[in-house]
Amino acid sequence: MTTVGIIANPSAGKDIRRLISQSRFVSNQEKVNLLQRVIKGLSGVGVNEVLLMPDSGHIAQEAVSNLQEIISVKFLEMTILNSEQDTITAAKLMQKQGVSAIVTLGGDGTNRAVALGTCEVPIMPLSTGTNNVFPFLIEGTLAGMAAGTVACHLVDKELCAPRCKxxxxxxxxxxxxxxxxxxxxxxxxxxxxxxxxxxxxxxxxxxxxxxxxxxxxxxxxxxxxxxxxxxxxxxxxxxxxxxxxxxxxxxxxxxxxxxxxxxxxxxxxxxxxxxxxxxxxxxxxxxxxxxxxxxxxxxxxxxxxxxxGDGPPVIDPHKTLKIVGQNKVYFKD
Structure with missing residues (x-):
């Protein structure tokens, strides 16, 4: 059984920079759509289960409302405080429950909170805004495939998910x-x-x-x-x-x-x-x-x-999928 955790920050992409600049505003519905593509990418490469952080915006809840047929869905049992403590707590619980990777939807601050919770689980940081440095701006399906590939141990984790600073x-x-x-x-x-x-x-x-x-x-x-x-x-x-x-x-x-x-x-x-x-x-x-x-x-x-140099392992989706192609991981002849 391969389980991947998912943490979607409902507040990401909505701070004051959207008022004083032309920074992109990311709606909850856009996050729902992105999360659904991530989950389909995970399922498509062999991940059996997703463990999600519940959120006040009901992003995760809505995203999986019609996906139970393709993948097992579970939610963390935790109290929602509507603060970064939710993300910290979720990351700790996910490590404790044995997830093989964590996909994050958010910005630099979201991933910082995940690292405060655990620096031991590989993370696939997916950007939901314009002011981000740490997460990757990549299509959700591909992010899911990359995270699932690492979680299922189909590639060398040291190559595809090196530790960050x-x-x-x-x-x-x-x-x-x-x-x-x-x-x-x-x-x-x-x-x-x-x-x-x-x-x-x-x-x-x-x-x-x-x-x-x-x-x-x-x-x-x-x-x-x-x-x-x-x-x-x-x-x-x-x-x-x-x-x-x-x-x-x-x-x-x-x-x-x-x-x-x-x-x-x-x-x-x-x-x-x-x-x-x-x-x-x-x-x-x-x-x-x-x-x-x-x-x-x-x-x-x-x-x-x-x-x-002992930050969390970070999945590089570009490098991971390149290695997948070079090694013909998903090619059947």
């Missing part, structure tokens, strides 16, 4: 370092002293950026690094950028949100060394994780950021 955030408490959160793509130090609408969209409020990946073909903070010093998911190091508020002779033009290319002043750029402790003491401020302000720091507080 993660940036762990520690806070000093009682002479000890406590892990308080993590990020998979970017950490920004914001001069805003409150969490507010959470999403980072005004670069003038950002003083520093730490990047696990810096992609020139992305939207958001990662593009700042990507257009100055690209860092891939396979590179062991990351990038640390200090932002200059006044635009001088050293700047980069980067797409911070969909439809918005802005000049970003650069004070300094340096490689982020794995396992090195980066201490932030510029308080008061807020720490934004994967594009969303999450941790407020008061005067006298400090945090430590450490980049490591």
């Amino acid at each position: 993660k940036m762990s955030v520690y806070k000093s408490r009682n002479m000890a370092m406590d892990l308080v959160d993590m990020a998979l793509v970017d950490i920004a130090i914001s001069t805003e002293t409150y969490v507010g609408a959470r999403a980072i969209w005004d670069i003038n409020t950002v003083s520093e950026i730490f990047l696990a990946v810096a992609k020139p073909d992305s939207i958001g903070l990662s593009s700042i690094g990507g257009l100055t010093n690209p860092i891939s998911a396979t590179d062991s190091h990351g990038l640390h950028i200090e932002i200059e508020k006044q635009i001088g002779s050293k700047y980069v033009s980067a797409p911070l949100t969909a439809g918005n290319i802005a000049k970003v002043g650069i004070k300094s750029i340096s490689n982020m060394v794995p396992d090195h402790a980066y201490v932030i003491k510029k308080t008061p401020c807020t720490i934004a994780l994967d594009g969303e302000r999450s941790i407020p720091l008061r005067d006298g507080d400090s945090i430590t950021i450490i980049l490591t």
